[in-house]
Amino acid sequence: MDTILEVKDLKKYFSTPKGILHAVDGINFTLERGKTLGVVGESGCGKSTLGRVILHLLDNTGGKIYFEGEDITNPTKDQKKKLRQQMQMIFQDPYSSINPRMTVSEIIGEPLKIYEMHKKGVSCDEEVAKLMDTVGLARRLYNAYPHELDGGRRQRIGIARALALNPKFVVCDEPVSALDVSIQAQILNLMQDLQEERKLTYIFITHDMSVVKHISNDIAVMYLGEMVEKCDAKELFHTQLHPYTKALLSAIPRPNIHDKTRRILLRGEISSPIDPEDRCRFCTRCVYAQEKCFQSEPQLEQAQPGHFVACHYWREIEEGKVKAQEV
Ligand SMILES: Nc1ncnc2c1ncn2[C@@H]1O[C@H](COP(=O)(O)OP(=O)(O)OP(=O)(O)O)[C@@H](O)[C@H]1O
Numbered sequence: 001m002d003t004i005l006e007v008k009d010l011k012k013y014f015s016t017p018k019g020i021l022h023a024v025d026g027i028n029f030t031l032e033r034g035k036t037l038g039v040v041g042e043s044g045c046g047k048s049t050l051g052r053v054i055l056h057l058l059d060n061t062g063g064k065i066y067f068e069g070e071d072i073t074n075p076t077k078d079q080k081k082k083l084r085q086q087m088q089m090i091f092q093d094p095y096s097s098i099n100p101r102m103t104v105s106e107i108i109g110e111p112l113k114i115y116e117m118h119k120k121g122v123s124c125d126e127e128v129a130k131l132m133d134t135v136g137l138a139r140r141l142y143n144a145y146p147h148e149l150d151g152g153r154r155q156r157i158g159i160a161r162a163l164a165l166n167p168k169f170v171v172c173d174e175p176v177s178a179l180d181v182s183i184q185a186q187i188l189n190l191m192q193d194l195q196e197e198r199k200l201t202y203i204f205i206t207h208d209m210s211v212v213k214h215i216s217n218d219i220a221v222m223y224l225g226e227m228v229e230k231c232d233a234k235e236l237f238h239t240q241l242h243p244y245t246k247a248l249l250s251a252i253p254r255p256n257i258h259d260k261t262r263r264i265l266l267r268g269e270i271s272s273p274i275d276p277e278d279r280c281r282f283c284t285r286c287v288y289a290q291e292k293c294f295q296s297e298p299q300l301e302q303a304q305p306g307h308f309v310a311c312h313y314w315r316e317i318e319e320g321k322v323k324a325q326e327v
């Protein structure tokens with residue numbers, strides 16, 4: 001196994017006037033080179049924060065990050081410079097992450113300039129033109145401004161810019177959520193082709209389950225800062241062990257009107273991520289919740305080979321011994 005990234009008990013807390021907000025709270029996973037880990041969960045569960053902490057765009061509060069076997073939790077200045085080349089991010093809204101006063105070629109070429117690639121014998125103009133070809137941007141757009149382009153082309157600029165320094169690992173934070181569905185597919189295909197050509201490793205963050213299904217090898221489901229389930233993508237769509245994952249997947253619109261799978265509606269109050277109590281964070285909304293769920297927090301355990309879940313009662317739910325309560 002060629003592990004590129006390992007994250008151990010990673011934490012990011014924010015101090016807020018109301019208390020300590022546990023945005024990322026003890027995340028563990030390993031990621032193999034060339035693969036994609038999909039990260040899903042509803043708004044505010046800590047997906048972006050997780051990505052940003054791994055890339056050192058935010059300091060971590062605790063835990064460890066290893067990249068290619070090296071401890072990069074607290075990188076030195078030199079290490080940080082190297083990591084900025086090797087680890088990149090593609091953002092949700094291409095327009096807000098792009099300087100509107102710069103032309104397409106200036107935006108894509110900026111990382112090359114910052115890293116003084118011309119000193120290494122790289123012709124920046126030539127490199128920008130090649131990057132534009134790589135992401136399918138016509139060369140006539142070289143001097144265009146982002147506002148002249150549609151969302152799909154703007155996201156291609158974001159991808160070209162992320163690839164400029166030839167990274168090994170890319171965090172893609174909702175890269176297609178702001179795009180029309182037809183354009184989403186084009187961008188996803190482009191990202192998959194690039195992954196294959198360049199052996200890129202992705203963390204793919206989204207709240208869209210149908211998008212994540214196609215692009216991920218493994219999927220991690222997050223709930224209020226924690227990972228509640230993780231396994232192979234196909235396996236997850238076949239068998240969900242965590243009640244939250246069951247609800248999340250039941251909400252995907254189904255093309256077959258005869259499909260009688262019931263949508264599980266999430267009711268109850270969302271627990272607060274601020275100074276969370278020692279209990280399951282999903283218990284207030286869970287239709288299977290028992291007394292124990294309100295008294296202690298379940299840990300992530302391996303339920304089946306490669307399939308991890310954090311629920312006190314996953315086995316009993318599977319066996320039908322704990323039934324969903326009608327709310
Ligand atoms: N700089 C900050 N200061 C305080 N709290 C923050 C900060 N950044 C994020 N948070 C909080 O951390 C939690 C996780 O936020 P995050 O943006 O990572 O969620 P997300 O899963 O990416 O959500 P979305 O799907 O809406 O993008 C939220 O409760 C958010 O309010």
Ligand SMILES: [Mg+2]
Nearest residue numbers: 047048049173
């Ligand atoms: Mg986010």
